[in-house]
Amino acid sequence: MSVESLPVLKPNDFASDQDVRWCPGCGDYAILAQMKKVLPDLGVPRENIVFISGIGCSSRFPYYMNTYGMHSIHGRAPAVATGLKTVRPDLQVWVITGDGDGLSIGGNHLMHAIRRNMDLNIILFNNRIYGLTKGQYSPTSLLGAKTKSTPMGAIDNPLNPLSIVIGAEGTFVARTIDTNLKHMGAVLKRAAEHSGTSFVEVYQNCNVFNDGAWDYAKDRDTKEDTTLELEHGKPMIFGKNRDKGIRLNGMDPEVVQLGKGITEDDLLFHDERAPEPSLAYLLTRMRHQDGFPEPIGVFRAIESPRYDELINDQIEQAKASKGPGDLEKLFTSGDTWVVE
Template identity: 75%
Template sequence: MASVELPVLKPGDYGSDQDVRWCPGCGDYSILAQMKKVMATLGWPREKTVFVSGIGCSSRFPYYMNTYGMHSIHGRAPAFATGIKSCRPDLNVFVITGDGDALSIGGNHFMHAVRRNVNLNIVLFNNRIYGLTKGQYSPTSELGKVTKSTPMGSIDNPMSPLSLAIGCEATFVARSIDVHIKHLADTLKRAAEHPGVSFVEVYQNCNVFNDGAYKYATDKAVKADNVIEIEHGKPLIFGKNRDKGIRLNGMHPEVVELGKGITEDDLLFHDEQATQPTLAYLLSRMRYPEFPEPIGVLRCVDAPRYDDLLNEQVAQARAEKGEGDLDKLFNSGDTWTVE
């Protein structure tokens, strides 16, 4: 039988025919564009790819991808995605979520999907605000944030999505920025190729309700001093003139200036493959303005995957007990008849 040569898909082939309904200038457009490019680079069949979302601006994402998709329940996308991947391990499954959807009502589902190492790709759009419901503070909003729901300023300690994921021992954890398009595309590609759960936090600007939340990390005049692009095996160097670095002082990181008796060898070297998540967690706690904030892959390790182990148990049960019979199951054990 002659083989059928499949067409080479371009980024546009992964876009649906739906009108994109985000506010003009929203950072979501950039993430969508880079995702399409990544899909084309990977060459994954559209019918073998699924995007699952919860509720929020980011959760419109499945409508705009020409793949399978599910717009599910607020905060429950990881549960839906776990079911899909467990029943259909041949599918490539993405969870698209936001800081409210994933970390507030969905925190429990997010946490358990990560700790189980389900082979999912979770992308969290973090704009530090509730955009769809018109500007209330979110779990990642900074202290003192004045919003419609916090008129006197937020008194909640903001969550760190990276710290939460690393605390649950996610096997792949990374951060990128919506306008840093090459870095974002490279990060999404690495995440998609990772065997096991991958978690990518994307700093995403909401230009209507929280414009400029990440100006310190995107403004060309200052970003080099406020962001550090981490790479495996390389020292943590940053600054417009590449003259600053991070070194450990005991168990604590500190900013130092190169020269003046300090060399690259004195700096902290990044190891994304460290089995223990200690270094990755330390990086996740580096926050502006005290420290430059890391972007890139904080952690990338291998571990047994929940969906693989589940299907191995199913196969073992079938081998030992046969295919099973639902009618027999329902009528076994403690049963009774109502007259």
């Protein structure tokens, strides 16, 4: 069926008949709404879309989408999605996870899915807390965070999701914020259109167990000074008056004031297509608590060989040279033993 002959879908066509059961005010609602708004523009039939999740508040997502889906087990959504995409490369596969599900028990699965560059879309909801299990600290909780499992303050160094993804050679790496709806929609659309693994971190608020974790990046009075919207090919400028920027001092980024001899040409220009990931990694290390604006948008977007294509190419080559194969012959080939 051609794209032209597909029925015209609307956001409500992607809404399931299930009651959405997140806490009132949860940032997950905004992510769900934007996903339903973006999908009709992709021209993919609902029966060719699959949402796979692990365990956590975010992992209820497949229930609320009128597509195929699977609520899998804790941390294993990337592994399940890898298997599905390998045998059904025609499907558009989304992985929905959280900072606890994806970066603790699921960290190893996540890392290997990214390095393989499967054609998956991974959305990680980061609220710096375990929400479903009622407020324990997570792998992204800040040092000193007082939670139900760290009453004296967390003493683990927090993981930086995007630094891990860049380190695993992620080919599409982005960040957005649950309250920045237009930005989130644009990022999700670009992620879906990317060939290979797309990874999007969403700063998402848990208003019950970690309310206000991202206020500095959301508040109308501060967000222009605390966030930096990345635009390919453009200088890194931010601030309410667009009068501040980022430049390199040797290998270190620094915040500078435009004027007084400093022009846009002195600033760092964003190149999301750079094959060398060093500068993209550097951007992931810029943190509000260190006096930097935190970048949002697309950090990296490059093309690279895909595991799902390569493995299916090998299967076809094997069939061409050795035939389609016979399981019965395989089971009885080589050394065998008979147990009396």
